[in-house]
Amino acid sequence: MSHSDHLLKNFDLRSTPGRQEVLQIFLKNSHALSHGDIERSMPKDFDRVTLYRTLKTFLDKGLVHKVLDDEGGLKYALCNNNCSTQGHHHNHVHFKCTICGQTSCLDVEIPGIKLPKGYKSVETNLLIQGTCVNCA
Amino acid sequence: MSHSDHLLKNFDLRSTPGRQEVLQIFLKNSHALSHGDIERSMPKDFDRVTLYRTLKTFLDKGLVHKVLDDEGGLKYALCNNNCSTQGHHHNHVHFKCTICGQTSCLDVEIPGIKLPKGYKSVETNLLIQGTCVNCA
DNA sequence: CTGTGTGCAAACACTTTGCAGGTGT
DNA sequence: ACACCTGCAAAGTGTTTGCACACAG
Numbered sequence: 001m002s003h004s005d006h007l008l009k010n011f012d013l014r015s016t017p018g019r020q021e022v023l024q025i026f027l028k029n030s031h032a033l034s035h036g037d038i039e040r041s042m043p044k045d046f047d048r049v050t051l052y053r054t055l056k057t058f059l060d061k062g063l064v065h066k067v068l069d070d071e072g073g074l075k076y077a078l079c080n081n082n083c084s085t086q087g088h089h090h091n092h093v094h095f096k097c098t099i100c101g102q103t104s105c106l107d108v109e110i111p112g113i114k115l116p117k118g119y120k121s122v123e124t125n126l127l128i129q130g131t132c133v134n135c136a
Numbered sequence: 137m138s139h140s141d142h143l144l145k146n147f148d149l150r151s152t153p154g155r156q157e158v159l160q161i162f163l164k165n166s167h168a169l170s171h172g173d174i175e176r177s178m179p180k181d182f183d184r185v186t187l188y189r190t191l192k193t194f195l196d197k198g199l200v201h202k203v204l205d206d207e208g209g210l211k212y213a214l215c216n217n218n219c220s221t222q223g224h225h226h227n228h229v230h231f232k233c234t235i236c237g238q239t240s241c242l243d244v245e246i247p248g249i250k251l252p253k254g255y256k257s258v259e260t261n262l263l264i265q266g267t268c269v270n271c272a
Numbered sequence: 273c274t275g276t277g278t279g280c281a282a283a284c285a286c287t288t289t290g291c292a293g294g295t296g297t
Numbered sequence: 298a299c300a301c302c303t304g305c306a307a308a309g310t311g312t313t314t315g316c317a318c319a320c321a322g
Contacts, residue, residue, distance in 0.1 A: 019277090128257050154302080
């Protein structure tokens with residue numbers, strides 16, 4: 001059984017050719033991908049609608065997490081080992097390089113933020129833009 | 137001359153009924169607004185396309201700034217006094233309440249983040265989700 | 273075998289572009 | 298008067314829904 005098969009199983013997902021394909025694309029890319037990015041990387045005859053559903057499923061099951069974009073779109077990135085169907089543990093910074101355009105997860109914790117009285121934080125999303133190590 | 141007239145002038149914008157209307161909506165709402173929010177608040181016969189262009193213009197001139205959304209859309213909020221056509225000075229936290237759904241600018245600074253060697257930060261966007269003071 | 277995933281068609285929503293005419297300065 | 302803004306039409310793009318069939322478990 002392949003690596004992606006295992007991964008899918010771990011997340012309570014049936015292993016189908018389409019899902020394996022999408023998962024491969026995530027595994028091959030270290031940066032976050034938009035729906036469009038993935039679509040372009042898939043065999044040209046792969047159904048667009050199925051991809052929408054696949055991504056939604058991956059998201060629901062916790063295989064991938066959302067990455068915000070400054071243009072107001074969404075990207076997706078594989079979750080690390082701390083995540084399962086049960087829960088997520090994301091507290092890292094997302095970095096978008098304005099030169100190469102790639103957005104990636106950095107291994108940097110988001111510092112605790114002191115909010116005004118009465119506000120309670122549940123989830124935090126931090127997107128930093130600038131130039132990445134490859135484009136410097 | 138009205139308040140919104142002044143504001144528009146300050147940002148090198150012609151004062152037109154449509155722009156005043158949009159600006160009023162921002163002034164009346166303390167939270168960030170999406171294109172759809174604004175459209176719903178405008179007279180029903182107001183042209184959708186003009187609104188796209190108006191928001192883009194406001195953004196370009198620095199009258200409003202982008203507010204990211206976790207669903208992958210964009211919202212807009214009035215800039216504070218530190219902003220002008222010349223430049224922005226945004227370094228505050230955006231908070232989205234998962235109960236009332238409102239996103240607002242908090243008067244809380246985003247702390248400095250130490251990035252890995254070679255990364256350079258230019259702009260930072262922080263969205264915190266949770267429950268706000270009104271919904272607690 | 274059964275429930276879930278897929279592909280197709282169509283509807284729907286969102287956003288952009290071009291142009292003719294109107295309006296602020 | 299001139300440059301810019303607006304409204305309309307149309308095209309382009311992105312996303313959702315329903316249904317019949319295929320397939321994994």
